Amino acid sequence: MLKFDFTYMLEENVTGGLKEEEISAHAETVTEFLKRLDGNRPGFVNAVMTRKWVDSVNELSDFIFTFDNLFVLGIGGSALGNIALQYALRPFNWNSMTADERNGYLRIFIVDNVDPDYLAAMLDCVDPKKTLFNIISKSGTTAEPMANYLIIRGILESYGLDVKNHLIFTTDPEKGVLRRIGRAEGIRMLEIPPDVGGRFSVLTPVGLLSAKAAGLDIEELIIGAREAYEKTANAPFWENPAALIATMHYLHYKKGRTISVMMAYSNRLYYLADWYRQLWAESLGKMYDNDGNKVYVGQTPVKALGAVDQHSQVQLYNEGPDDKVITFLRTERFDREITIPRLHDNEPELAYLGGKKLSQLLNSEQVGTQLALAKHGRPSMTISFPQIDEYHIGQFFMYYELATAVAGYLFNVNPYDQPGVELGKKITYALMGREGFEEYNFTKEAVRRV
Numbered sequence: 001m002l003k004f005d006f007t008y009m010l011e012e013n014v015t016g017g018l019k020e021e022e023i024s025a026h027a028e029t030v031t032e033f034l035k036r037l038d039g040n041r042p043g044f045v046n047a048v049m050t051r052k053w054v055d056s057v058n059e060l061s062d063f064i065f066t067f068d069n070l071f072v073l074g075i076g077g078s079a080l081g082n083i084a085l086q087y088a089l090r091p092f093n094w095n096s097m098t099a100d101e102r103n104g105y106l107r108i109f110i111v112d113n114v115d116p117d118y119l120a121a122m123l124d125c126v127d128p129k130k131t132l133f134n135i136i137s138k139s140g141t142t143a144e145p146m147a148n149y150l151i152i153r154g155i156l157e158s159y160g161l162d163v164k165n166h167l168i169f170t171t172d173p174e175k176g177v178l179r180r181i182g183r184a185e186g187i188r189m190l191e192i193p194p195d196v197g198g199r200f201s202v203l204t205p206v207g208l209l210s211a212k213a214a215g216l217d218i219e220e221l222i223i224g225a226r227e228a229y230e231k232t233a234n235a236p237f238w239e240n241p242a243a244l245i246a247t248m249h250y251l252h253y254k255k256g257r258t259i260s261v262m263m264a265y266s267n268r269l270y271y272l273a274d275w276y277r278q279l280w281a282e283s284l285g286k287m288y289d290n291d292g293n294k295v296y297v298g299q300t301p302v303k304a305l306g307a308v309d310q311h312s313q314v315q316l317y318n319e320g321p322d323d324k325v326i327t328f329l330r331t332e333r334f335d336r337e338i339t340i341p342r343l344h345d346n347e348p349e350l351a352y353l354g355g356k357k358l359s360q361l362l363n364s365e366q367v368g369t370q371l372a373l374a375k376h377g378r379p380s381m382t383i384s385f386p387q388i389d390e391y392h393i394g395q396f397f398m399y400y401e402l403a404t405a406v407a408g409y410l411f412n413v414n415p416y417d418q419p420g421v422e423l424g425k426k427i428t429y430a431l432m433g434r435e436g437f438e439e440y441n442f443t444k445e446a447v448r449r450v
């Protein structure tokens with residue numbers, strides 16, 4: 001199981017920490033909330049309690065493995081989980097390996113933007129004839145994946161290819177233009193469970209298809225998530241990682257720590273922090289609470305990479321405004337190990353490194369950063385991965401989805417909606433001339449421009 005260490009969140013170990021009794025004050029209500037949640041499980045929990053979604057992806061295996069490349073087009077919750085999975089669980093040089101080195105699994109390209117330079121460069125890497133394109137959009141309306149879909153379809157048609165042999169749509173089971181087109185044209189489709197919102201959907205076909213195509217063990221992802229859920233539903237408050245993460249972050253927020261930094265001491269884990277940024281920001285950043293009061297709440301999530309950001313951000317975290325709570329991600333086992341050669345024995349600045357492992361240096365830096373922060377009175381917690389594999393990554397996703405649900409309860413906001421994001425989508429439609437959205441064109445004539 002993942003290991004959670006809250007030592008430096010507590011006042012007895014760090015001056016800016018929390019008193020045990022102020023945390024415990026929420027134990028009863030949070031535990032009751034989790035019991036209610038267990039009685040009426042949210043969609044993202046139900047999604048890992050069934051084989052349905054894994055099976056739906058497995059059923060496409062024969063089709064998927066006829067291709068060399070998988071190109072995923074989605075945005076936000078329809079992309080960030082895929083990216084996090086691929087970085088965490090595939091070698092960094094995966095796409096430059098030969099098919100044999102990849103054991104026949106596919107190269108994976110995930111394009112989550114409409115930057116023409118980026119899309120064009122990614123497309124340059126693949127032969128459309130050997131590429132499967134997975135268009136992911138829960139709503140089937142978002143401008144970015146829809147524009148990218150049209151571009152891809154145009155390319156496939158220009159090659160004279162039968163589009164239905166190169167496309168998979170991942171979308172709502174009933175609604176939306178992708179479902180309509182897919183039905184009319186016999187395009188293969190995967191369902192996103194209707195009660196699972198974008199940023200909670202990584203362990204549904206949204207994230208599972210690209211994981212499967214890259215040869216990841218999607219069953220283990222689900223097993224890890226399920227075990228994290230069981231632990232959260234049944235564990236007492238002080239042994240409950242999701243409850244503790246949410247409660248402590250909520251309390252720090254109340255004390256003015258309005259920024260939550262997730263700092264990964266592993267390049268592979270870094271993109272989990274990107275996924276977390278969306279989950280925490282979009283779920284908890286709300287103008288109104290559940291009673292309709294204007295509250296303007298939400299903790300700003302920030303991602304950082306150790307040791308790199310020790311030489312940039314960490315000065316600010318130590319001595320700047322005391323408005324941050326830090327979460328470190330680290331691994332106890334790297335897949336590859338490099339020993340630093342013993343050279344320059346007469347040079348003390350180099351000699352002490354000789355014979356040490358790079359992993360030891362990186363993990364010592366993590367401890368060093370945490371202790372320096374503690375010296376400055378700055379709170380932090382640590383999540384240790386016994387190893388970076390499907391099982392533990394699945395746990396991570398589930399713990400944070402649950403922590404987000406608990407934090408939503410503590411902040412008294414709805415963690416599952418995103419009215420701010422939706423308004424931006426409508427304004428884009430208006431600016432791009434989509435019929436029916438004229439009222440959202442709020443463009444003002446420029447009065448001051450230099």
Ligand code: PA5
Nearest residue numbers: 076077078137138139142198199
């Ligand atoms: O979490 C969310 O709901 C959003 O970030 C969506 O995932 C994002 O806006 C993309 O939406 P869709 O999948 O409907 O295209």
